[in-house]
Amino acid sequence: MNKVLVLHGPNLNLLGTREPEIYGHTTLDNINNMLKEQAEKAHIGIDFFQTNHEGIIVDRIQQSAGYDYIILNAAAFTHYSVAIRDAIAGVAVPVIEVHLSNIHKREEFRHNSVIAPVAEGQISGLGVGSYQAALYYIITKLNGVVNNEK
Template sequence: MPRILVLHGPNLNLLGTREPEIYGSTTLDDINEMIAERAAEAGIETAFYQSNHEGDLVDAIQQANHKFDFIIFNAAAFTHYSIAIRDAIAAIDVPVIEVHISNIHQREEFRHTSVLAPVAMGQICGLGVESYLAALEAIIYKLNRAE
């Protein structure tokens, strides 16, 4: 059974209450539940992890190598400056899809650059919480094509 790790970066534990005009009212638990439900329908096992700490996310990425088939990752603010996370992604054989709830290219200038995008398989942003589901659908499509 294919396995997907969904990683959530800093402050995403506050979804549902944090800046709802930008991020909406959906909680992190709601997002994880939506992903798990759709993944189960497709015969995919999921695991979820959220951390506000850069090193913990680096450890999770490294530990995912050879244990997961894909990673869906919203690195949040770390997207824009974490060379450590970028290097961890580059060091593993697991494809990573970078996701963002908001459209980072329509926000403050400092959010326009992702240091992760060059080592990620792709980037999905601006679709709200559906950004996660779009990443999952891309993975389902890729898994089905590989059969």
Template sequence: MKKILLINGPNLNRLGKREPHIYGSETLTDLEKSLTEFASSHAAALECYQSNHEGDIIDVIHDADGKYEGIVINPGAFTHYSYAIRDAIAGMTFPVIEVHISNIHTREEFRHTSVIAPVTNGQIVGLGVYGYKLAILALLEHLGGN
């Protein structure tokens, strides 16, 4: 069974409450439960983590080395300026898929650039929470286990 880590960054703990017209009404707890079941149905174990703190996310990425076969990450606002998270990902030997609920390329100008994307295996944006499932499938395909 493939082990995957899902990391959600700042403000994603507010899913279901924060701008539901953009992010939907599903809570983070609901999303994590659904994605854990989805991963399991594809012979993968998913562990979920969320933090509003950049350093904590970096520590979790570092600690993932040797424990997981890959990461799905929604870095939230860190997407646009966290070179530290970018460097943490660049230093890993496993695949990473970046996902965003909204289409960052159609929103405010400052959201159009991801400093994370160049060190990931792919980026999925604008498909709502369904993008997470696609990211899991893409990661499993990359690992040869889908």
């Protein structure tokens, strides 16, 4: 069975109450449950992990052998964590970078992602749909639908 690891970065445990005008009212548990349901329908295994600590994200990426993809919302670490960027570059598991808000429409310092150059793709600005679109892409890719493989 194919497997996906979803990594949530700092402050995402506060979703639903933290700056709802930017991030909405959906909680992290709601997002995980939506993704779990989507993965189950596609017969894909899925695991979730959230931490507020950069080094723990690095550890999880380094321990990702056995997963087919990682969906990563590195949150604030997106903009400056060379350690996370290097961990992604150092493993064979492809990463889809996601953001709930459109980082390109926000403060200038949020426009740059040090992760994007080593990620297979980036999806931002669709709220919960960013995660769902990432998983949809992964499902179609694993089924050979993307890139005219079928």
